[in-house]
Amino acid sequence: MTQPLTIALDAMGGDDAPAMVIKGANIARERHPLVHFLMVGDERRIAPVLDRMAKLKAVTTIVHTEEVIGNDTKPSAALRGGRRSSMGLAIEAVHKERAAGMVSAGNTGALMAISKFVLKTVPGIDRPAIASFFPTMRGESVMLDLGANIVCDSNNLVQFAVMGEVFARTVLGLTRPSIGLLNVGAEDLKGHDEIRAASARLRGTNLPIKFHGFIEGNDIPEGTVDVIVTDGFTGNIALKMAEGTVRLYSRFLRAAFTSTLMARLGYLFARFALNRVKDRLDPRHYNGAMFLGLNGIVVKSHGGTDALGFANAIGVAIDMAVNHFNDKIRGEIERLHAVPAESPAAAV
Amino acid sequence: MTQPLTIALDAMGGDDAPAMVIKGANIARERHPLVHFLMVGDERRIAPVLDRMAKLKAVTTIVHTEEVIGNDTKPSAALRGGRRSSMGLAIEAVHKERAAGMVSAGNTGALMAISKFVLKTVPGIDRPAIASFFPTMRGESVMLDLGANIVCDSNNLVQFAVMGEVFARTVLGLTRPSIGLLNVGAEDLKGHDEIRAASARLRGTNLPIKFHGFIEGNDIPEGTVDVIVTDGFTGNIALKMAEGTVRLYSRFLRAAFTSTLMARLGYLFARFALNRVKDRLDPRHYNGAMFLGLNGIVVKSHGGTDALGFANAIGVAIDMAVNHFNDKIRGEIERLHAVPAESPAAAV
Numbered sequence: 001m002t003q004p005l006t007i008a009l010d011a012m013g014g015d016d017a018p019a020m021v022i023k024g025a026n027i028a029r030e031r032h033p034l035v036h037f038l039m040v041g042d043e044r045r046i047a048p049v050l051d052r053m054a055k056l057k058a059v060t061t062i063v064h065t066e067e068v069i070g071n072d073t074k075p076s077a078a079l080r081g082g083r084r085s086s087m088g089l090a091i092e093a094v095h096k097e098r099a100a101g102m103v104s105a106g107n108t109g110a111l112m113a114i115s116k117f118v119l120k121t122v123p124g125i126d127r128p129a130i131a132s133f134f135p136t137m138r139g140e141s142v143m144l145d146l147g148a149n150i151v152c153d154s155n156n157l158v159q160f161a162v163m164g165e166v167f168a169r170t171v172l173g174l175t176r177p178s179i180g181l182l183n184v185g186a187e188d189l190k191g192h193d194e195i196r197a198a199s200a201r202l203r204g205t206n207l208p209i210k211f212h213g214f215i216e217g218n219d220i221p222e223g224t225v226d227v228i229v230t231d232g233f234t235g236n237i238a239l240k241m242a243e244g245t246v247r248l249y250s251r252f253l254r255a256a257f258t259s260t261l262m263a264r265l266g267y268l269f270a271r272f273a274l275n276r277v278k279d280r281l282d283p284r285h286y287n288g289a290m291f292l293g294l295n296g297i298v299v300k301s302h303g304g305t306d307a308l309g310f311a312n313a314i315g316v317a318i319d320m321a322v323n324h325f326n327d328k329i330r331g332e333i334e335r336l337h338a339v340p341a342e343s344p345a346a347a348v
Numbered sequence: 349m350t351q352p353l354t355i356a357l358d359a360m361g362g363d364d365a366p367a368m369v370i371k372g373a374n375i376a377r378e379r380h381p382l383v384h385f386l387m388v389g390d391e392r393r394i395a396p397v398l399d400r401m402a403k404l405k406a407v408t409t410i411v412h413t414e415e416v417i418g419n420d421t422k423p424s425a426a427l428r429g430g431r432r433s434s435m436g437l438a439i440e441a442v443h444k445e446r447a448a449g450m451v452s453a454g455n456t457g458a459l460m461a462i463s464k465f466v467l468k469t470v471p472g473i474d475r476p477a478i479a480s481f482f483p484t485m486r487g488e489s490v491m492l493d494l495g496a497n498i499v500c501d502s503n504n505l506v507q508f509a510v511m512g513e514v515f516a517r518t519v520l521g522l523t524r525p526s527i528g529l530l531n532v533g534a535e536d537l538k539g540h541d542e543i544r545a546a547s548a549r550l551r552g553t554n555l556p557i558k559f560h561g562f563i564e565g566n567d568i569p570e571g572t573v574d575v576i577v578t579d580g581f582t583g584n585i586a587l588k589m590a591e592g593t594v595r596l597y598s599r600f601l602r603a604a605f606t607s608t609l610m611a612r613l614g615y616l617f618a619r620f621a622l623n624r625v626k627d628r629l630d631p632r633h634y635n636g637a638m639f640l641g642l643n644g645i646v647v648k649s650h651g652g653t654d655a656l657g658f659a660n661a662i663g664v665a666i667d668m669a670v671n672h673f674n675d676k677i678r679g680e681i682e683r684l685h686a687v688p689a690e691s692p693a694a695a696v
Contacts, residue, residue, distance in 0.1 A: 222596075237586055242589050255625075268614070274614075
């Protein structure tokens with residue numbers, strides 16, 4: 001980026017907030033020299049930490065509020081009472097164009113509810129989706145939805161495909177990203193009505209989309225496609241299953257490397273190489289779930305992440321802003337809507 | 349087992365059939381000395397291989413047929429024309445009680461369709477489910493459904509829970525297995541109507557079931573519960589996602605261990621310990637997906653497995669037969685049906 005850019009941070013969201021958020025902002029500042037921060041939260045808790053980081057302090061404005069949305073707050077309650085909270089005011093800053101995007105490690109349901117209410121969806125998008133990166137054998141892919149929409153119809157899935165494609169093109173820099181619909185088999189007859197109707201529409205669309213067709217669960221880590229489209233129920237479970245499987249494998253490895261003297265010795269020799277593997281699968285690298293389809297950039301960080309993970313989430317928000325992701329989504333959706341949506345029954 | 353037991357084998361199903369099936373039977377014979385085999389398939393191809401294995405030949409009867417169901421055959425076509433195939437006749441042998449169970453590495457859809465048609469479901473079970481073992485931090489868990497039922501209502505999910513519980517008790521030998529419903533969060537309000545209604549019914553049932561409640565994707569490898577209940581769409585994708593993630597991790601490890609001389613040396617020292625990890629995650633150990641809810645034991649082996657994997661699938665069928673799994677299912681389902689099924693709307 002060549003011009004200053006302001007990112008609003010919910011300083012009070014996350015297990016170790018505000019210290020984790022402030023330290024994360026400091027790491028992001030080193031990586032992105034032209035960024036400014038609006039740090040929203042309790043000034044009495046933010047200022048003492050910031051005082052110890054002169055360079056960060058110089059590019060940060062504190063927006064004081066004492067209100068915080070708890071992790072147990074229901075989305076409906078957050079909507080009613082949370083607009084003046086650290087999260088609510090950070091979203092407000094995006095809406096008022098005082099910030100190019102916002103990042104929060106707070107309550108996901110509350111963040112989605114307030115973001116939707118304040119920022120509204122892009123015209124032509126019925127529902128926003130949560131998207132994230134994923135390590136694969138070929139590099140990384142984007143998967144959406146990861147939990148915002150438990151039940152999806154074919155129109156939702158088609159819109160997710162368009163948003164995912166634009167994301168992969170503008171933010172990941174892929175020239176012609178391929179799109180796959182997550183299913184239980186590759187054949188046309190597999191799956192439920194919604195997914196088959198979505199497939200028929202994606203095959204028939206006039207958008208220059210490279211639609212691969214159906215993919216299966218193992219195709220995600222295989223890197224068969226660049227963008228994986230699924231409903232929020234399946235996507236959430238697939239993502240967490242993968243995270244859990246990486247932990248299981250790591251646990252088994254740790255047990256193996258401490259089981260014998262020979263194995264301990266082997267670990268000593270191989271540890272630099274092994275740390276690279278750990279690094280490639282480190283969830284902190286993939287931290288920062290994007291809320292796509294809103295009139296504004298909202299990035300959700302894992303609540304339990306550390307400063308490094310939070311800095312990566314800030315990096316995602318900056319990438320989306322610098323690449324004008326939202327403007328491009330708008331253009332593509334207008335083109336999509338030039339084709340009439342078919343009913344699922346007609347499309348199968 | 350103390351009495352002879354006959355298992356029917358679809359000798360022609362699987363990528364390397366019939367050689368893989370025959371070699372697998374030979375491994376299973378060593379492990380289970382009282383087992384007999386009905387080997388169904390092309391005698392001209394089976395007999396020459398069997399002639400080289402005298403001990404196996406002594407406990408095997410060949411049932412000749414030249415018909416084979418291909419991997420691309422649709423379930424409906426298999427039902428119409430596949431009853432005299434190696435797969436169809438092996439199922440028939442279970443139905444006629446000439447075999448206590450059958451194993452096939454052939455076409456999954458065809459196997460389910462013919463099994464359902466010939467064996468019928470246990471009274472009180474609307475639809476059979478596919479179940480399999482899964483390695484976890486605590487040992488192993490059972491997950492169902494893995495793909496037989498793409499769309500499930502709350503009654504299906506409750507029946508899956510009962511079948512999974514009986515399986516864990518009788519075959520895994522757990523005294524009081526815990527059951528979890530796979531969802532996107534642990535709170536009561538999470539998920540779609542069907543899963544919430546199933547949860548309400550499982551909480552209210554008079555069966556002595558240890559219902560844990562909702563679990564998330566990462567709880568599967570964590571081993572939070574012994575039995576994971578889900579619809580076939582989600583279960584299939586979660587299973588394949590985990591398999592793919594294990595392959596991804598293994599690939600990254602292999603690359604790391606060959607990246608430097610030090611790492612190669614480390615591998616040499618640690619390789620015995622590392623082979624144990626590989627072994628713990630080896631899909632061949634978890635080969636053998638059980639079709640639960642049928643009047644007869646049907647086990648599906650991976651099509652691409654080798655003789656060792658196929659022998660494990662035979663072992664699963666033997667365990668189910670020896671432990672009278674199907675009789676126990678019948679008893680539990682009768683008890684379940686003493687409680688009237690609630691409509692999803694009333695249960696939420």
